[in-house]
Amino acid sequence: MNKKNLLDYLENMQEELQEISEKVWNLAEVSGKEEKSSELFRNILTDQGFTLTEVEGKDLANAFYAEYGSGSPVIAVLGEYDALPGLSQEAGTKRSPKGKNAPGHGCGHNLLGTAALGGVLAIKKYIEETGTEGTIRFYGCPEEETLVGKVKMIREGAFKDCDVALSWHPMNVNSPIETGFLANNSIKFRFSGTSAHAAQSPESGRSALDSVELMNVGANYLREHVIDEARIHYTITNAGGAPNIIPADAESWYFVRAPRRKDVEAITKRLVKVAEGAAMMTETEMEYEIIGGTYEILPNRVLFDLTDKNMQEIDPPSYTEEELQFAEEIQKSLDSDMVEGEIRKFISREDAAQPYQFEGVLSKEDSQVVEVAGSSDSGDVSWVMPMNFFLAATWPLGVPAHSWQATASSISSLGMKGMGYASKIFAGMMYDLLQSQETVDAAKDEFVQRTQNQGYVSPLDQ
Ligand SMILES: [Zn+2]
Structure with missing residues:
Protein backbone atom coordinates (compact mmCIF):
# COMPACT_ATOMS: atom_id res chain seq x y z
CA MET A 1 0.00 0.00 0.00
CA PHE A 181 -6.31 31.75 17.76
CA LEU A 182 -6.45 34.46 20.39
CA ALA A 183 -5.27 33.36 23.81
CA ASN A 184 -7.93 34.05 26.41
CA ASN A 185 -8.97 33.95 30.04
CA SER A 186 -12.54 33.53 31.24
CA ILE A 187 -12.85 35.03 34.73
CA LYS A 188 -15.67 35.44 37.21
CA PHE A 189 -15.46 38.30 39.70
CA ARG A 190 -17.65 37.92 42.78
CA PHE A 191 -18.30 40.81 45.17
CA SER A 192 -19.96 40.57 48.53
CA GLY A 193 -21.23 43.49 50.62
CA THR A 194 -24.01 44.13 53.08
CA SER A 195 -27.68 44.26 52.24
CA ALA A 196 -29.99 46.86 53.72
CA HIS A 197 -33.29 48.58 52.95
CA ALA A 198 -32.43 50.95 50.10
CA ALA A 199 -34.72 53.75 51.41
CA GLN A 200 -34.95 53.19 55.16
CA SER A 201 -31.23 52.56 55.86
CA PRO A 202 -29.05 53.00 52.76
CA GLU A 203 -26.14 54.15 54.95
CA SER A 204 -25.97 50.64 56.43
CA GLY A 205 -25.64 48.92 53.07
CA ARG A 206 -22.53 48.18 51.06
CA SER A 207 -23.54 47.41 47.49
CA ALA A 208 -21.87 44.54 45.66
CA LEU A 209 -23.55 45.80 42.49
CA ASP A 210 -21.81 49.17 42.87
CA SER A 211 -18.53 47.25 42.87
CA VAL A 212 -19.45 45.46 39.66
CA GLU A 213 -20.39 48.75 38.00
CA LEU A 214 -17.28 50.58 39.20
CA MET A 215 -15.14 47.68 38.09
CA ASN A 216 -16.70 47.89 34.62
CA VAL A 217 -15.95 51.64 34.49
CA GLY A 218 -12.34 50.95 35.46
CA ALA A 219 -12.07 48.16 32.88
CA ASN A 220 -13.37 50.50 30.20
CA TYR A 221 -10.63 53.02 31.08
CA LEU A 222 -8.08 50.20 31.06
CA ARG A 223 -8.89 49.53 27.39
CA GLU A 224 -6.94 52.60 26.28
CA HIS A 225 -3.79 51.27 27.89
CA VAL A 226 -3.58 47.74 26.54
CA ILE A 227 -2.25 46.54 23.18
CA ASP A 228 -4.54 47.23 20.20
CA GLU A 229 -5.21 43.55 19.54
CA ALA A 230 -6.48 42.85 23.06
CA ARG A 231 -10.18 42.36 23.63
CA ILE A 232 -11.97 42.72 26.97
CA HIS A 233 -15.66 41.77 27.16
CA TYR A 234 -18.04 41.24 30.06
CA THR A 235 -21.55 40.52 31.20
CA ILE A 236 -23.16 40.94 34.61
CA THR A 237 -24.23 37.49 35.76
CA ASN A 238 -25.69 38.56 39.12
CA ALA A 239 -26.91 42.09 39.74
CA GLY A 240 -28.95 41.56 42.89
CA GLY A 241 -32.67 40.97 43.26
CA ALA A 242 -34.83 44.05 43.70
CA PRO A 243 -34.22 47.84 43.65
CA ASN A 244 -35.26 48.26 47.27
CA ILE A 245 -32.65 45.81 48.54
CA ILE A 246 -29.02 46.86 48.42
CA PRO A 247 -27.39 43.84 46.75
CA ALA A 248 -25.13 41.92 49.08
CA ASP A 249 -23.88 39.70 46.25
CA ALA A 250 -23.07 40.50 42.64
CA GLU A 251 -20.98 38.85 39.94
CA SER A 252 -19.51 39.80 36.58
CA TRP A 253 -18.00 37.51 33.96
CA TYR A 254 -15.07 38.71 31.88
CA PHE A 255 -13.16 37.43 28.85
CA VAL A 256 -9.69 38.80 28.20
CA ARG A 257 -8.23 37.94 24.80
CA ALA A 258 -4.98 38.77 23.03
CA PRO A 259 -2.79 37.19 20.36
CA ARG A 260 -0.28 35.93 22.95
CA ARG A 261 -0.86 34.17 26.25
CA LYS A 262 1.65 36.39 28.06
CA ASP A 263 -0.37 39.50 27.16
CA VAL A 264 -3.56 37.84 28.43
CA GLU A 265 -1.84 37.08 31.72
CA ALA A 266 -0.50 40.63 32.07
CA ILE A 267 -3.89 42.22 31.30
CA THR A 268 -5.62 39.80 33.68
CA LYS A 269 -3.33 40.98 36.52
CA ARG A 270 -4.27 44.59 35.81
CA LEU A 271 -7.97 43.73 35.62
CA VAL A 272 -7.73 42.10 39.05
CA LYS A 273 -6.30 45.39 40.39
CA VAL A 274 -9.29 47.22 38.90
CA ALA A 275 -11.58 44.79 40.72
CA GLU A 276 -9.65 45.30 43.96
CA GLY A 277 -9.98 49.05 43.54
CA ALA A 278 -13.73 48.75 43.06
CA ALA A 279 -14.00 46.63 46.20
CA MET A 280 -11.98 49.17 48.16
CA MET A 281 -14.17 52.06 47.02
CA THR A 282 -17.35 50.33 48.04
CA GLU A 283 -16.06 48.52 51.15
CA THR A 284 -17.02 45.15 49.74
CA GLU A 285 -15.06 41.93 49.41
CA MET A 286 -13.90 40.60 46.07
CA GLU A 287 -12.83 37.15 44.93
CA TYR A 288 -12.17 35.96 41.41
CA GLU A 289 -11.96 32.60 39.69
CA ILE A 290 -10.32 31.82 36.36
CA ILE A 291 -12.87 29.34 35.07
CA GLY A 292 -11.11 28.71 31.78
CA GLY A 293 -8.36 29.93 29.49
CA THR A 294 -6.51 29.03 26.34
ZN1 LIG B 1 -15.17 25.33 16.10
Missing part, protein backbone atom coordinates in the same frame (compact mmCIF):
# COMPACT_ATOMS: atom_id res chain seq x y z
CA ASN A 2 1.59 3.29 -1.09
CA LYS A 3 0.34 6.82 -0.51
CA LYS A 4 -1.85 6.77 -3.60
CA ASN A 5 -3.49 3.48 -2.57
CA LEU A 6 -4.07 4.96 0.88
CA LEU A 7 -5.83 8.02 -0.53
CA ASP A 8 -7.89 5.84 -2.90
CA TYR A 9 -8.92 3.69 0.04
CA LEU A 10 -10.04 6.82 1.85
CA GLU A 11 -11.91 8.03 -1.23
CA ASN A 12 -13.92 4.79 -1.11
CA MET A 13 -14.76 5.42 2.55
CA GLN A 14 -16.35 8.82 1.90
CA GLU A 15 -19.95 7.63 1.86
CA GLU A 16 -19.50 5.97 5.23
CA LEU A 17 -17.83 9.09 6.65
CA GLN A 18 -20.63 11.29 5.36
CA GLU A 19 -23.18 9.13 7.17
CA ILE A 20 -21.23 9.53 10.42
CA SER A 21 -21.07 13.30 9.89
CA GLU A 22 -24.82 13.39 9.32
CA LYS A 23 -25.48 11.43 12.49
CA VAL A 24 -23.37 13.83 14.55
CA TRP A 25 -25.03 16.83 12.84
CA ASN A 26 -28.46 15.45 13.77
CA LEU A 27 -27.42 14.68 17.36
CA ALA A 28 -26.25 18.31 17.77
CA GLU A 29 -25.11 17.90 21.39
CA VAL A 30 -23.73 21.04 23.05
CA SER A 31 -20.48 21.28 25.05
CA GLY A 32 -20.38 18.91 27.99
CA LYS A 33 -23.41 16.96 26.75
CA GLU A 34 -21.80 15.04 23.90
CA GLU A 35 -22.65 11.56 25.28
CA LYS A 36 -24.13 10.06 22.12
CA SER A 37 -21.67 11.69 19.74
CA SER A 38 -18.63 10.51 21.70
CA GLU A 39 -20.26 7.08 22.05
CA LEU A 40 -20.64 6.89 18.27
CA PHE A 41 -16.92 7.55 17.74
CA ARG A 42 -15.93 5.19 20.56
CA ASN A 43 -17.99 2.37 19.03
CA ILE A 44 -16.66 2.80 15.51
CA LEU A 45 -13.07 2.85 16.71
CA THR A 46 -13.37 -0.16 19.02
CA ASP A 47 -15.17 -2.11 16.26
CA GLN A 48 -12.15 -1.36 14.08
CA GLY A 49 -9.76 -2.84 16.64
CA PHE A 50 -8.59 0.35 18.36
CA THR A 51 -7.82 0.19 22.08
CA LEU A 52 -9.96 2.60 24.05
CA THR A 53 -8.71 4.67 26.97
CA GLU A 54 -11.15 6.79 28.95
CA VAL A 55 -9.79 10.12 30.15
CA GLU A 56 -10.43 10.28 33.88
CA GLY A 57 -11.19 13.57 35.54
CA LYS A 58 -13.97 15.92 36.57
CA ASP A 59 -16.50 16.59 33.78
CA LEU A 60 -14.52 14.51 31.28
CA ALA A 61 -17.02 11.69 30.75
CA ASN A 62 -17.08 12.40 27.01
CA ALA A 63 -13.29 12.51 26.61
CA PHE A 64 -11.31 9.50 25.42
CA TYR A 65 -8.59 8.35 23.09
CA ALA A 66 -8.47 5.28 20.90
CA GLU A 67 -5.14 3.87 19.83
CA TYR A 68 -3.87 1.56 17.08
CA GLY A 69 -0.39 0.32 16.21
CA SER A 70 2.75 0.12 18.28
CA GLY A 71 6.02 1.92 18.87
CA SER A 72 6.99 5.38 17.77
CA PRO A 73 6.10 7.89 16.53
CA VAL A 74 2.87 8.38 18.48
CA ILE A 75 0.61 10.64 16.43
CA ALA A 76 -2.38 12.34 18.09
CA VAL A 77 -5.30 13.35 15.87
CA LEU A 78 -7.73 15.79 17.46
CA GLY A 79 -11.46 15.15 17.02
CA GLU A 80 -14.32 17.35 18.28
CA TYR A 81 -18.09 16.86 18.11
CA ASP A 82 -19.87 19.56 20.12
CA ALA A 83 -22.64 21.81 18.75
CA LEU A 84 -23.79 25.34 19.63
CA PRO A 85 -26.96 26.46 21.43
CA GLY A 86 -29.60 28.22 19.33
CA LEU A 87 -28.06 27.40 15.95
CA SER A 88 -30.31 24.57 14.79
CA GLN A 89 -31.23 24.68 11.12
CA GLU A 90 -32.82 22.37 8.58
CA ALA A 91 -30.73 21.44 5.53
CA GLY A 92 -31.25 23.97 2.75
CA THR A 93 -30.66 27.62 1.95
CA LYS A 94 -33.54 29.28 3.81
CA ARG A 95 -33.55 30.11 7.52
CA SER A 96 -35.50 27.30 9.14
CA PRO A 97 -34.62 26.47 12.76
CA LYS A 98 -35.48 23.00 14.03
CA GLY A 99 -36.91 24.42 17.23
CA LYS A 100 -36.78 27.46 19.51
CA ASN A 101 -33.21 27.74 20.84
CA ALA A 102 -32.44 24.21 19.63
CA PRO A 103 -28.72 23.51 19.19
CA GLY A 104 -26.99 23.08 15.83
CA HIS A 105 -23.58 22.48 14.27
CA GLY A 106 -22.84 26.11 13.45
CA CYS A 107 -19.09 25.48 13.83
CA GLY A 108 -19.03 22.32 11.70
CA HIS A 109 -17.69 20.03 14.42
CA ASN A 110 -19.72 17.19 12.87
CA LEU A 111 -17.21 17.51 10.00
CA LEU A 112 -14.24 18.19 12.27
CA GLY A 113 -14.46 14.95 14.22
CA THR A 114 -15.34 12.82 11.20
CA ALA A 115 -12.42 14.01 9.04
CA ALA A 116 -10.06 13.14 11.89
CA LEU A 117 -11.75 9.73 12.19
CA GLY A 118 -11.43 9.09 8.44
CA GLY A 119 -7.72 9.87 8.57
CA VAL A 120 -7.01 7.44 11.40
CA LEU A 121 -9.18 4.65 9.98
CA ALA A 122 -7.32 4.82 6.66
CA ILE A 123 -3.92 4.86 8.35
CA LYS A 124 -4.98 1.93 10.51
CA LYS A 125 -5.53 -0.04 7.30
CA TYR A 126 -2.09 1.01 6.10
CA ILE A 127 -0.37 -0.05 9.34
CA GLU A 128 -2.28 -3.33 9.29
CA GLU A 129 -1.30 -4.14 5.71
CA THR A 130 2.32 -3.01 5.79
CA GLY A 131 3.30 -3.71 9.42
CA THR A 132 4.76 -0.21 9.62
CA GLU A 133 5.90 0.81 13.09
CA GLY A 134 4.05 3.68 14.70
CA THR A 135 1.02 4.47 16.86
CA ILE A 136 -2.00 6.55 15.96
CA ARG A 137 -4.42 7.96 18.49
CA PHE A 138 -7.80 9.49 17.82
CA TYR A 139 -8.59 11.97 20.59
CA GLY A 140 -12.28 12.45 21.36
CA CYS A 141 -12.25 15.99 22.72
CA PRO A 142 -15.44 17.36 24.32
CA GLU A 143 -16.28 20.95 25.27
CA GLU A 144 -14.34 22.82 22.58
CA GLU A 145 -16.99 25.51 22.25
CA THR A 146 -16.64 26.38 25.92
CA LEU A 147 -12.85 26.39 25.38
CA VAL A 148 -12.03 24.03 28.17
CA GLY A 149 -12.17 20.32 27.15
CA LYS A 150 -8.58 19.95 25.97
CA VAL A 151 -7.30 22.21 28.74
CA LYS A 152 -8.78 19.77 31.26
CA MET A 153 -7.53 16.76 29.27
CA ILE A 154 -3.98 18.16 29.28
CA ARG A 155 -4.18 18.69 33.04
CA GLU A 156 -5.22 15.05 33.47
CA GLY A 157 -2.18 13.94 31.42
CA ALA A 158 -4.25 12.65 28.48
CA PHE A 159 -1.71 13.80 25.91
CA LYS A 160 1.36 12.37 27.62
CA ASP A 161 3.68 10.23 25.49
CA CYS A 162 2.55 11.72 22.15
CA ASP A 163 5.09 13.02 19.63
CA VAL A 164 3.00 15.25 17.37
CA ALA A 165 -0.62 16.38 17.10
CA LEU A 166 -2.65 17.00 13.94
CA SER A 167 -5.68 19.28 13.76
CA TRP A 168 -7.92 21.29 11.43
CA HIS A 169 -11.09 23.38 11.38
CA PRO A 170 -13.96 23.70 8.89
CA MET A 171 -13.89 27.16 7.28
CA ASN A 172 -14.24 29.04 3.98
CA VAL A 173 -10.87 28.25 2.34
CA ASN A 174 -8.33 25.45 1.99
CA SER A 175 -5.16 26.62 3.69
CA PRO A 176 -2.31 25.54 5.94
CA ILE A 177 -2.16 27.80 9.01
CA GLU A 178 0.98 28.68 10.93
CA THR A 179 -0.34 31.08 13.57
CA GLY A 180 -3.77 31.87 14.95
CA TYR A 295 -3.25 29.58 24.51
CA GLU A 296 -2.62 30.81 20.99
CA ILE A 297 -1.15 28.37 18.44
CA LEU A 298 2.55 27.83 18.95
CA PRO A 299 3.87 27.72 15.38
CA ASN A 300 5.81 24.73 14.11
CA ARG A 301 7.52 25.34 10.76
CA VAL A 302 8.27 21.66 10.17
CA LEU A 303 4.62 20.62 10.50
CA PHE A 304 3.42 23.74 8.65
CA ASP A 305 5.64 22.79 5.70
CA LEU A 306 4.39 19.19 5.82
CA THR A 307 0.77 20.38 5.87
CA ASP A 308 1.42 22.68 2.92
CA LYS A 309 3.13 19.87 0.98
CA ASN A 310 0.13 17.57 1.45
CA MET A 311 -2.39 20.28 0.62
CA GLN A 312 -0.54 21.07 -2.60
CA GLU A 313 -0.16 17.36 -3.42
CA ILE A 314 -3.73 16.18 -2.76
CA ASP A 315 -6.41 17.53 -5.12
CA PRO A 316 -8.94 19.78 -3.39
CA PRO A 317 -12.64 19.29 -4.25
CA SER A 318 -14.26 20.69 -7.35
CA TYR A 319 -17.95 21.53 -7.43
CA THR A 320 -21.04 20.89 -9.53
CA GLU A 321 -23.30 23.67 -10.85
CA GLU A 322 -25.85 22.69 -8.25
CA GLU A 323 -23.33 23.06 -5.44
CA LEU A 324 -22.21 26.48 -6.68
CA GLN A 325 -25.86 27.49 -6.83
CA PHE A 326 -26.27 26.41 -3.21
CA ALA A 327 -23.20 28.48 -2.27
CA GLU A 328 -24.61 31.53 -4.06
CA GLU A 329 -27.98 31.27 -2.33
CA ILE A 330 -26.40 30.83 1.10
CA GLN A 331 -24.07 33.78 0.55
CA LYS A 332 -26.95 35.97 -0.63
CA SER A 333 -28.85 35.30 2.60
CA LEU A 334 -26.17 37.39 4.36
CA ASP A 335 -25.64 41.15 4.38
CA SER A 336 -23.34 42.00 1.46
CA ASP A 337 -21.04 44.32 3.48
CA MET A 338 -20.61 41.60 6.09
CA VAL A 339 -19.81 39.09 3.34
CA GLU A 340 -17.12 41.43 1.98
CA GLY A 341 -15.59 41.74 5.45
CA GLU A 342 -15.65 37.99 6.03
CA ILE A 343 -14.05 37.24 2.66
CA ARG A 344 -11.25 39.75 3.31
CA LYS A 345 -10.23 37.72 6.38
CA PHE A 346 -9.17 34.93 4.00
CA ILE A 347 -8.55 36.25 0.48
CA SER A 348 -8.98 39.36 -1.58
CA ARG A 349 -12.12 39.01 -3.65
CA GLU A 350 -10.14 39.46 -6.87
CA ASP A 351 -8.25 36.25 -6.03
CA ALA A 352 -11.42 34.16 -6.01
CA ALA A 353 -11.80 31.93 -9.07
CA GLN A 354 -15.53 32.22 -8.55
CA PRO A 355 -17.29 34.43 -6.03
CA TYR A 356 -19.32 32.02 -3.93
CA GLN A 357 -17.22 28.98 -3.13
CA PHE A 358 -13.45 28.83 -2.67
CA GLU A 359 -11.61 26.49 -5.02
CA GLY A 360 -7.93 25.49 -4.88
CA VAL A 361 -5.48 25.84 -2.00
CA LEU A 362 -3.88 29.00 -0.60
CA SER A 363 -0.12 29.21 -0.94
CA LYS A 364 2.07 29.39 2.15
CA GLU A 365 2.52 33.12 1.56
CA ASP A 366 -1.21 33.80 1.16
CA SER A 367 -1.97 31.69 4.24
CA GLN A 368 0.07 34.12 6.36
CA VAL A 369 -2.59 36.83 6.07
CA VAL A 370 -5.51 34.56 6.97
CA GLU A 371 -7.06 35.73 10.25
CA VAL A 372 -8.02 32.96 12.67
CA ALA A 373 -9.17 35.26 15.46
CA GLY A 374 -11.43 33.03 17.55
CA SER A 375 -10.01 31.12 20.48
CA SER A 376 -9.66 27.35 20.74
CA ASP A 377 -8.39 24.90 23.32
CA SER A 378 -6.44 23.25 20.46
CA GLY A 379 -4.00 26.12 20.99
CA ASP A 380 -3.11 24.56 24.33
CA VAL A 381 -2.22 21.25 22.68
CA SER A 382 0.35 23.08 20.52
CA TRP A 383 2.13 24.06 23.76
CA VAL A 384 2.51 20.48 25.00
CA MET A 385 3.73 18.95 21.73
CA PRO A 386 4.35 20.08 18.12
CA MET A 387 1.01 20.59 16.37
CA ASN A 388 -0.07 21.55 12.85
CA PHE A 389 -3.29 23.31 11.91
CA PHE A 390 -5.16 23.75 8.65
CA LEU A 391 -8.49 24.95 7.30
CA ALA A 392 -10.65 23.28 4.68
CA ALA A 393 -13.43 24.94 2.69
CA THR A 394 -16.70 23.57 4.04
CA TRP A 395 -18.76 26.79 3.96
CA PRO A 396 -19.33 29.24 1.08
CA LEU A 397 -17.17 32.38 1.00
CA GLY A 398 -18.51 35.04 3.37
CA VAL A 399 -20.26 32.61 5.73
CA PRO A 400 -19.11 33.29 9.30
CA ALA A 401 -18.68 30.51 11.86
CA HIS A 402 -21.45 30.33 14.47
CA SER A 403 -24.24 31.21 12.04
CA TRP A 404 -27.24 29.25 10.77
CA GLN A 405 -25.64 29.42 7.33
CA ALA A 406 -22.66 27.48 8.73
CA THR A 407 -25.04 24.90 10.24
CA ALA A 408 -26.78 24.49 6.86
CA SER A 409 -23.49 24.27 4.96
CA SER A 410 -22.09 21.70 7.38
CA ILE A 411 -24.70 19.16 6.26
CA SER A 412 -24.51 20.11 2.55
CA SER A 413 -22.36 18.37 -0.04
CA LEU A 414 -19.99 21.38 0.15
CA GLY A 415 -19.39 20.56 3.81
CA MET A 416 -19.01 16.86 3.08
CA LYS A 417 -16.49 17.50 0.30
CA GLY A 418 -14.43 19.74 2.61
CA MET A 419 -14.53 17.05 5.28
CA GLY A 420 -13.38 14.43 2.77
CA TYR A 421 -10.48 16.62 1.68
CA ALA A 422 -9.47 17.21 5.31
CA SER A 423 -9.53 13.45 6.01
CA LYS A 424 -7.08 12.97 3.13
CA ILE A 425 -4.74 15.67 4.43
CA PHE A 426 -4.68 13.86 7.79
CA ALA A 427 -3.97 10.51 6.13
CA GLY A 428 -1.29 12.00 3.88
CA MET A 429 0.45 13.69 6.79
CA MET A 430 0.36 10.58 8.97
CA TYR A 431 1.74 8.54 6.07
CA ASP A 432 4.65 10.97 5.71
CA LEU A 433 5.32 11.06 9.45
CA LEU A 434 5.33 7.26 9.70
CA GLN A 435 7.82 7.17 6.83
CA SER A 436 10.15 9.75 8.27
CA GLN A 437 11.34 9.69 11.87
CA GLU A 438 13.62 12.62 10.87
CA THR A 439 10.59 14.83 10.26
CA VAL A 440 9.11 13.87 13.62
CA ASP A 441 12.43 14.59 15.33
CA ALA A 442 12.80 17.93 13.54
CA ALA A 443 9.28 18.98 14.62
CA LYS A 444 10.11 18.00 18.21
CA ASP A 445 13.46 19.82 18.15
CA GLU A 446 11.72 22.96 16.93
CA PHE A 447 9.13 22.61 19.69
CA VAL A 448 11.87 22.38 22.33
CA GLN A 449 13.55 25.49 20.92
CA ARG A 450 10.32 27.49 20.89
CA THR A 451 9.31 26.56 24.43
CA GLN A 452 12.71 27.15 26.00
CA ASN A 453 11.74 30.48 27.54
CA GLN A 454 8.02 29.92 28.00
CA GLY A 455 6.65 26.55 29.05
CA TYR A 456 3.00 25.56 29.41
CA VAL A 457 1.23 26.41 32.64
CA SER A 458 -2.43 25.40 32.63
CA PRO A 459 -4.70 28.46 32.55
CA LEU A 460 -6.75 26.61 35.17
CA ASP A 461 -3.80 26.73 37.58
CA GLN A 462 -3.07 30.44 37.25
